[in-house]
Amino acid sequence: xxxxxxxxxxxxxxxxxxxxxxxxxxxxxxxxxxxxxxxxxxxxxxxxxxxxxxxxxxxxxxxxxxxxxxxxxxxxxxxxxxxxxxxxxxxxxxxxxxxxxxxxxxxxxxxxxxxxxxxxxxxxxxxxxxxxxxxxxxxxxxxxxxxxxxxxxxxxxxxxxxxxxxxxxxxxxxxxxxxxxxxxxxxxxxxxxxxxxxxxxxxxxxxxxxxxxxxxxxxxxxxxxxxxxxxxxxxxxxxxxxxxxxxxxxxxxxxxxxxxxxxxxxxxxxxxxxxxxxxxxxxxxxxxxxxxxxxxxxxxxxxxxxxxxxxxxxxxxxxxxxxxxxxxxxxxxxxxxxxxxxxxxxxxxxxxxxxxxxxxxxxxxxxxxxxxxxxxxxxxxxxxxxxxxxxxxxxxxxxxxxxxxxxxxxxxxxxxxxxxxxxxxxxxxxxxxxxxxxxxxxxxxxxxxxxxxxxxxxxxxxxxxxxxxxxxxxxxxxxxx
Amino acid sequence: xxxxxxxxxxxxxxxxxxxxxxxxxxxxxxxxxxxxxxxxxxxxxxxxxxxxxxxxxxxxxxxxxxxxxxxxxxxxxxxxxxxxxxxxxxxxxxxxxxxxxxxxxxxxxxxxxxxxxxxxxxxxxxxxxxxxxxxxxxxxxxxxxxxxxxxxxxxxxxxxxxxxxxxxxxxxxxxxxxxxxxxxxxxxxxxxxxxxxxxxxxxxxxxxxxxxxxxxxxxxxxxxxxxxxxxxxxxxxxxxxxxxxxxxxxxxxxxxxxxxxxxxxxxxxxxxxxxxxxxxxxxxxxxxxxxxxxxxxxxxxxxxxxxxxxxxxxxxxxxxxxxxxxxxxxxxxxxxxxxxxxxxxxxxxxxxxxxxxxxxxxxxxxxxxxxxxxxxxxxxxxxxxxxxxxxxxxxxxxxxxxxxxxxxxxxxxxxxxxxxxxxxxxxxxxxxxxxxxxxxxxxxxxxxxxxxxxxxxxxxxxxxxxxxxxxxxxxxxxxxxxxxxxxxxxx
Numbered sequence: 001x002x003x004x005x006x007x008x009x010x011x012x013x014x015x016x017x018x019x020x021x022x023x024x025x026x027x028x029x030x031x032x033x034x035x036x037x038x039x040x041x042x043x044x045x046x047x048x049x050x051x052x053x054x055x056x057x058x059x060x061x062x063x064x065x066x067x068x069x070x071x072x073x074x075x076x077x078x079x080x081x082x083x084x085x086x087x088x089x090x091x092x093x094x095x096x097x098x099x100x101x102x103x104x105x106x107x108x109x110x111x112x113x114x115x116x117x118x119x120x121x122x123x124x125x126x127x128x129x130x131x132x133x134x135x136x137x138x139x140x141x142x143x144x145x146x147x148x149x150x151x152x153x154x155x156x157x158x159x160x161x162x163x164x165x166x167x168x169x170x171x172x173x174x175x176x177x178x179x180x181x182x183x184x185x186x187x188x189x190x191x192x193x194x195x196x197x198x199x200x201x202x203x204x205x206x207x208x209x210x211x212x213x214x215x216x217x218x219x220x221x222x223x224x225x226x227x228x229x230x231x232x233x234x235x236x237x238x239x240x241x242x243x244x245x246x247x248x249x250x251x252x253x254x255x256x257x258x259x260x261x262x263x264x265x266x267x268x269x270x271x272x273x274x275x276x277x278x279x280x281x282x283x284x285x286x287x288x289x290x291x292x293x294x295x296x297x298x299x300x301x302x303x304x305x306x307x308x309x310x311x312x313x314x315x316x317x318x319x320x321x322x323x324x325x326x327x328x329x330x331x332x333x334x335x336x337x338x339x340x341x342x343x344x345x346x347x348x349x350x351x352x353x354x355x356x357x358x359x360x361x362x363x364x365x366x367x368x369x370x371x372x373x374x375x376x377x378x379x380x381x382x383x384x385x386x387x388x389x390x391x392x393x394x395x396x397x398x399x400x401x402x403x404x405x406x407x408x409x410x411x412x413x414x415x416x417x418x419x420x421x422x423x424x425x426x427x428x429x430x431x432x433x434x435x436x437x438x439x440x441x442x443x444x445x446x447x448x449x450x451x452x453x454x455x456x457x458x459x460x461x462x463x464x465x466x467x468x469x470x471x472x473x474x475x476x477x478x479x480x481x
Numbered sequence: 482x483x484x485x486x487x488x489x490x491x492x493x494x495x496x497x498x499x500x501x502x503x504x505x506x507x508x509x510x511x512x513x514x515x516x517x518x519x520x521x522x523x524x525x526x527x528x529x530x531x532x533x534x535x536x537x538x539x540x541x542x543x544x545x546x547x548x549x550x551x552x553x554x555x556x557x558x559x560x561x562x563x564x565x566x567x568x569x570x571x572x573x574x575x576x577x578x579x580x581x582x583x584x585x586x587x588x589x590x591x592x593x594x595x596x597x598x599x600x601x602x603x604x605x606x607x608x609x610x611x612x613x614x615x616x617x618x619x620x621x622x623x624x625x626x627x628x629x630x631x632x633x634x635x636x637x638x639x640x641x642x643x644x645x646x647x648x649x650x651x652x653x654x655x656x657x658x659x660x661x662x663x664x665x666x667x668x669x670x671x672x673x674x675x676x677x678x679x680x681x682x683x684x685x686x687x688x689x690x691x692x693x694x695x696x697x698x699x700x701x702x703x704x705x706x707x708x709x710x711x712x713x714x715x716x717x718x719x720x721x722x723x724x725x726x727x728x729x730x731x732x733x734x735x736x737x738x739x740x741x742x743x744x745x746x747x748x749x750x751x752x753x754x755x756x757x758x759x760x761x762x763x764x765x766x767x768x769x770x771x772x773x774x775x776x777x778x779x780x781x782x783x784x785x786x787x788x789x790x791x792x793x794x795x796x797x798x799x800x801x802x803x804x805x806x807x808x809x810x811x812x813x814x815x816x817x818x819x820x821x822x823x824x825x826x827x828x829x830x831x832x833x834x835x836x837x838x839x840x841x842x843x844x845x846x847x848x849x850x851x852x853x854x855x856x857x858x859x860x861x862x863x864x865x866x867x868x869x870x871x872x873x874x875x876x877x878x879x880x881x882x883x884x885x886x887x888x889x890x891x892x893x894x895x896x897x898x899x900x901x902x903x904x905x906x907x908x909x910x911x912x913x914x915x916x917x918x919x920x921x922x923x924x925x926x927x928x929x930x931x932x933x934x935x936x937x938x939x940x941x942x943x944x945x946x947x948x949x950x951x952x953x954x955x956x957x958x959x960x961x962x963x964x965x966x967x968x969x970x971x972x
Binding site: 063064065066067068069122131132133135140141142143418419420421422424438439 | 551552553608611612614616617618619620622624626908909910911912914915928929
């Protein structure tokens, strides 16, 4: 299953594959083996210019088609993607290091469902009125595509993120230039190639390269109307500043550091069944992962023991293509070193409930780890770790739980575990996070918008709100006299 | 010390902006239920009067004097109307207390303030409810606009005369319709005074007409009228059914029905330490308005392990009500509406007693020496799910209590009814509360406190509790409109 041919890696502009013309040759590694899968040349300003121009040329014609016609194209693209699920999953496993069972079994079906959802959802956008709000005049609002969308995607869910940006943007009538992360170029390139068989040339264009070169040039380009970015908070700030110079609109899905607040009346069995998976999902390289355990004192020992036991018995780390593997490697040596550093600098008095010892290579593997005995202002609690590492803290009452949950720079996601309906609702009302769950974590779908508060960015992806982000509103007033 | 009945009241028909007698001079007698005394005679609309009222409403509608005013102008008039109602709060409360038997304290502090609030809420909503543009592509422009239906008839109940009238009048007028109201024959006076206030506030003549009369005459006439575009009715399931027949037999007018209920109140075993609070809530759920309330919590379904303790607490609460004259500020439970209502309620209780049920408290007529139509708060236990007292709407201060052992049994009992207006579940357990709320087939399900929601939430029933729409919320405003598609070719 892991043998696919990796063709030339390059840009796809106006439907044609071509090499980048930048100065750096970038290698793509398999993070499980550290073998080189291939390489490509970074993109330069000229590459970005031509990609944006191709998008600008294609966009009016694409926007001129009815929502029904656009939805029909996306439905046919989804059918084509469905014929290539094994190939796309294989590419995703090779350069992102995901377990095959997760990629082929969960992510690709989810990606396909999302693509179909976004295509059809664009038929349902309505805009307000027809009403005589000014004497002697009627009026209406017209919802239009924004124009050219720059999409910059991360390496943790390469194809998922690409589809969550391209799908709604294109369905709403925009043209797109996408830049995938430089260490995971393969699945997005293959997806855009498939799209080129169905959609008019130039509606979706792809440029490869680093954030500092290709990404920066794309965000700064005068022909781009909106930037949709998913990645780190640090890079998000740079993108917000560059978008401000336009000015152009930006949607920023940035880091997270999700609190998991467990009250004494938790249903332990049900909580552990979820959290033993969602704390480590995608080796913790998931901005909503259930990593910050905040546990009430009365249930703390029992809950931690049950969670540790479930993780230890359910997790098998190793070759991503092996059917039994549930935990793959981190994406890169840099990410491995970062996680190792955080663990080595853990505060005095903390202890590993499980894990903590990083094996020798090859491959960038970190075993499932829970660190107990940390306090709120330790970097392990404040920073987004982005590895299969959870921290455990204890609280006495609801007010303290809320304080610990909210006291981080991020505001992406969080969950509350309790059987008390009033307490659960009080907690989620006061938690400063864009996605909150009661007795669940990571329940997601294309119908449900996601998007963070505070240091986690702004804007929504998914749901009707996510489609509307890729539109603009025009007020039309018609005199009747 | 009772407050006094008002000396002078409006008793004529209100047509085309002014009071007029019925064409043939017919009247009906109005009694006060707290003492059984005759009060005044009220004009009784006949077919010819209904024709005049509908013609006035139609002419006003076609002229555009209201229907084509900008939403902002309609808003201003309705805001002024709401203020007029507020200014007349005590006067209107007295009318509902005197003829409908609403306890004066509640009518003053709840019924009339809510009436004004409802009108104001719809006034403020009018210019914020939009039509749509369809996503039909570049070659066409599809406008989806909402327009008033036309002439709307509202046929109304006596249990909350002013308040339920506002639930209909607010959205119907806000949407630009002309309205003909047939107020309840047992409690028509507040509606007549409110029509006068509406005109004083600037509502054009003919937009709001009131035709007191008997249901089988005036009610039937609007139901069958060929120039009425829509009927909205609140009342019994039996009369609701008649309006569907009238519509089918005449012009297929739209029909919206808010009908009876037998609303279950489920008490889950996890609320043991909250039982005093639960008993307070469920006593209010059934004894509010002497149980003459379509959402009255007339069936309590309580976990068997809590039942005896709960029954004691509930009986305690029942005995604490002060039954008496609706014009006394001390009264917390007023009279029933008419003598036949007392006979009906007593009949249900006697029937239950005869079939072996336990009357925990109440169960005998009281204050008979006053001439008023009183029945005390009554709690009945040891009943079977098929007993009349469990299945039928008693519309009095009588609650039947059933026990259960499992959650599934509680839900099955709750749904074992022809009605589906409202329900309430007491449980602090998140899973139990939400699962039960989703499983009970009713239009409004409250959790941890009997409630009908508020003006922002749609109100109406599943199954035989309703038909065709909802009161309250933006949903009600939309139901008094027609949808029009305007398709513009840009080719």
